[in-house]
Amino acid sequence: MADHTSQDYFSCSLCVNLLRDPFLYGLHQRLLNEADYTGIYICPQCNITFTQRPVLRPNATLSMKLLGVSQAEIRQKCQERVKELEELKTAVESLKNSAQRAMVDSQKMFEDMIRSIERMRSEVSKLIGINEKAAFNQSEALIERLDQEIDELKKKEAGLKQLYSTDDHIHFLQNFNYLCTPTDDGYIPRVTVNPDFSFGAVRKAVAEIKDRLEEFGREELLKISKSVNEVPVYTTESRTLDRRSRAYKELYVSENSRKVLRTRDLQPAVKYLKW
Incomplete structure (x- = not known):
């Protein structure tokens, strides 16, 4: 029964030859209309001549078969898309976990770098403080000794003034040697102050560290940004469209097979028919 149905729907209704390809409705109508003038009708498939105009009828079996093929293709495409969706969701979840770990690390x-820089800051501050304290203590001791020496010199100067105006020669001789002879105890060499002394070298060194760290940070940040951007979560493939496809009667495929355009000047919808 099934074979009989298949034979009936896929063969010429008059010559009973199997049809190899479906025919467009518009083509059959044009051929039949042209044959009306001669009264001779020739089957496009088997080339047999008929004296009566054959009646066209829809090839339902072929349409159902094509529908089944389309459904299978759509089902397969849906399964592929579901698989792609699951893979993409898994990749996104993996991305979130990886990003979280990267952020924590x-x-x-x-x-750690901040603590390291803080230790450096503390060491520099400590060195500056130690140097400042040592210089301060030395200066304080020297200032105290200079004050003492100045007081002693002032006293001797005052004594020499008194001795200069005295008429007592014995008193003059007794005090002259003491007032004019400096003592060796606590002798202070000449003090020369460095006018250029400062911690400018320290500031310069710290400024150089700062500039190097900033430059290094910018360079490494560019590397990190490039590395992150070069790791895509997914890739897409360029798809070309089938020019034979006619999902809708007002749509057609462009010349480069990459765009679907809409027009109202297309041929009538495809109908699969037989004699």
Whole structure:
């Protein structure tokens, strides 16, 4: 029964030859209309001549078969898309976990760098403080000794003035040697102050460290940004469209097979028919 149905729907209704390809409705109508003038009708498939105009009828079996093929293709496409969706969701979840780990690790490393810089800051401050304290203590001791020496010199100067105006020669001789002879105890060499002394070299060194760190940070940030951007979560493939496809009667495929355009000047919808 099934074979009989298949034979009936896929063969010429008059010559009973199997049809190899479906025919467009418009083509059959044009051929039949032209044959009306001669009264001779020739089957396009088997080339047999008929004296009566054959009646066209829809090839339902072929249409159902094509529908089944389309459904299978759509089902397969849907399964592929579902698989792609699941893979993409898995990739996105993996991306979230990886990004979270990277953020935590980066935060920890930045905190370590901050602590390292803080230790450097503390060491520099400590060195500056030690040097400042040592210089201050030395200066304070020297200032105190200079004050004492100045007081002693002032006293001797005052004594020499008194001795200069005295008429007592014995008193003059007794005090002259003491007032004019400096003592060796606590002798202070000449003090020369360095007018250019400062911590400018320290400031310069710290400024150089700052500039190098900033430059290094900018360079490494560019590398990190490039590395992150070069790792795509997904890729898409360019698809070409089938020019034979006619999902809708007002749509057609462009010449480069990459665009679907709409027009109202297309041929009538495809109908699969037989004699």
